[in-house]
Amino acid sequence: MRKSNIKKMLFMERAAFALFLLASILILSSVLSPHKAVAQLRLNPTTFVNNIQQGQLSINSAADLLANNTSFDPTEALNFVNNLQRISDVNAAGELLGEFLQGNISEALTQQLSELTNLGNIPNLSELQRILTSPNIAQELQTMLAGQGMAAVNDAISSLTNILGGSNALASLATTIGADTIAGILEQVAPNVVAALGGVDAIANALNIAAGGSGITPSGTSSPASGDDGDHSCCQCQRPISINHDRIRAHVTNEFQAYRLWFVGDMFARNILPALQLMTNQLTSVLMMQVTAVGQFFDAKHQLETQRLFQTLTAEAHKDYHPSEGLCEFGTNIRSLASSERKSDLTHKTLAARSMQRQLSNGDGISQSGALSDKESRIKNFISDYCNPTDNGNGFDRFCNGSSSTAERWNKDVNYSQTIENELTLDIDLSDASTTDDEKDIMALSANLFAHDVLPTIASRVLSSGDNDALLAANTYLDIRALAAKRSVAQNSIHAIAALKSSGEAGSAPYLYRLMADLGVQNSELEDLLGTNPSYFAQMEVLTKNIYQNQSFYTDLYDKPVNVERKGAVLQAIALMQDRDTFDSLMRSEAALATLLETLLQKEHRRVSARIIDIESDGQ
Numbered sequence: 001m002r003k004s005n006i007k008k009m010l011f012m013e014r015a016a017f018a019l020f021l022l023a024s025i026l027i028l029s030s031v032l033s034p035h036k037a038v039a040q041l042r043l044n045p046t047t048f049v050n051n052i053q054q055g056q057l058s059i060n061s062a063a064d065l066l067a068n069n070t071s072f073d074p075t076e077a078l079n080f081v082n083n084l085q086r087i088s089d090v091n092a093a094g095e096l097l098g099e100f101l102q103g104n105i106s107e108a109l110t111q112q113l114s115e116l117t118n119l120g121n122i123p124n125l126s127e128l129q130r131i132l133t134s135p136n137i138a139q140e141l142q143t144m145l146a147g148q149g150m151a152a153v154n155d156a157i158s159s160l161t162n163i164l165g166g167s168n169a170l171a172s173l174a175t176t177i178g179a180d181t182i183a184g185i186l187e188q189v190a191p192n193v194v195a196a197l198g199g200v201d202a203i204a205n206a207l208n209i210a211a212g213g214s215g216i217t218p219s220g221t222s223s224p225a226s227g228d229d230g231d232h233s234c235c236q237c238q239r240p241i242s243i244n245h246d247r248i249r250a251h252v253t254n255e256f257q258a259y260r261l262w263f264v265g266d267m268f269a270r271n272i273l274p275a276l277q278l279m280t281n282q283l284t285s286v287l288m289m290q291v292t293a294v295g296q297f298f299d300a301k302h303q304l305e306t307q308r309l310f311q312t313l314t315a316e317a318h319k320d321y322h323p324s325e326g327l328c329e330f331g332t333n334i335r336s337l338a339s340s341e342r343k344s345d346l347t348h349k350t351l352a353a354r355s356m357q358r359q360l361s362n363g364d365g366i367s368q369s370g371a372l373s374d375k376e377s378r379i380k381n382f383i384s385d386y387c388n389p390t391d392n393g394n395g396f397d398r399f400c401n402g403s404s405s406t407a408e409r410w411n412k413d414v415n416y417s418q419t420i421e422n423e424l425t426l427d428i429d430l431s432d433a434s435t436t437d438d439e440k441d442i443m444a445l446s447a448n449l450f451a452h453d454v455l456p457t458i459a460s461r462v463l464s465s466g467d468n469d470a471l472l473a474a475n476t477y478l479d480i481r482a483l484a485a486k487r488s489v490a491q492n493s494i495h496a497i498a499a500l501k502s503s504g505e506a507g508s509a510p511y512l513y514r515l516m517a518d519l520g521v522q523n524s525e526l527e528d529l530l531g532t533n534p535s536y537f538a539q540m541e542v543l544t545k546n547i548y549q550n551q552s553f554y555t556d557l558y559d560k561p562v563n564v565e566r567k568g569a570v571l572q573a574i575a576l577m578q579d580r581d582t583f584d585s586l587m588r589s590e591a592a593l594a595t596l597l598e599t600l601l602q603k604e605h606r607r608v609s610a611r612i613i614d615i616e617s618d619g620q
Contacts, residue, residue: 045101046094049084059085070100071107083114324563326556330570332511333543337577340504340536343431348499350430354443355491359451359484374447374454381444385437386413409437413444420445420498424538425531428502442498450491455480489595493588500537500581509534512542518550540581543574 051057067077087093100110387400388410412419419441427438462473513526530538
């Protein structure tokens, strides 16, 4: 009898091992390889899967976690998480993830197993046959057996059987589809593994025993299998066991009914219920007293919060609406900018009008009698104001005899840098009746730069016959006016620069002086640098350049955030003004370029016109 039991145990062990092998065939697709532990995956694997299926953890977040801490790439991790979400058995899915993280099953094996939505339940025969027909599975089992040995296969089978649902479920499958069928499939898929387990008959016999049978017994016989000692029928024990079960069931039922009557009728009704009533009355009284105290606490809380809110808003108002000294500097230094720009525009228009009068010999200008009077006047101005005795090889001792010029004004009628470029402010104010040296210098320089020979005058008698009929000379006069127009475009840039540097309003002068003094400029040099009434150009020079050279500008940025934002708005406004000045300069450059292009095309125009005249005269 004892020998028979030992033999049955051996058969059961072999059957379980065969069922483990069947489980591995269903899902193994690659050689097992260890993985490093996932340190960032702090949840239990089953809880992790449950969070995914319940929507507490998004699919993308779970996929990123697996991709960053396992051998899965992002695409494989996303597919694996989607498969986990579709598995109906959360525990089986958690066991699958846990076995993978522990390194018991490989990545490819885990991916293939996750595709089984009925993971944890034994699949039907048709699915078994579909999976087992894959040549990759047979090749993988044989490679694993040959390379790692039966011990490695056994360890893998143990882990995978837990995932599939255990050996009992596989034994039930063996009963359903037949041990012979499973053994035959194993022989076809992995003959080397089947041979190592004792052959097809031994596996089928073990499967029958695991399923509750008594070994492989021929049909129609009741004799025990080889090695068994006799009959093991328990029919004689069946009736006494049934009677004892009925007695125990009736006794337990009666005891529970008696306990229910005692607990409800005696224990609860006589003891617990009255005590609960007394406790309820006591708690009600105490809680009503506490409600008053809690209400007072709430009133005090809301009152204090309201006071704190008013105090906070008051402090924020004081902080936000208190401009800094650095911000006031911008507002103070910009106060005269608009009026200075208007004076600059007036100077620009006046210089342009005076230049046009000189070219057209208009009015009371120095060229009213033509080129002769223009040059006579310019020579007198040169001798009196700009003559340098050392020029012309020290040959001006007679020519400049009696000159009242000083060294500061020598050659300012021809020196653009000295006259215009190097000065921030020119003493030019054409809105009054007085004449300054800078005004004379600008006009003398303009006469030498443009229209050195003024346009000739044409007698009135050759322009018209007297009855408003233009004569041939009128066409020549139009040519003269066209030349004057082109010169006016060229002169416009010089006039614009001089106008920008003309005297502005005096409102911001003291503050500009103070700012430049902070940069280290001596008080005696401030007026020479910025002028008595700083020009629009000088004010923009300070606002767009010099003010940022003072270190206090940067230390003042350690200020209230609102004041810093206000400074940013001021800087943007100044930048817009500077952009507008740049735009005006580009417009003047564009006009000059267009005029230059037209001038260059005149020669080609004359050549084409002459060619057309020649063609017409030749009759072609």
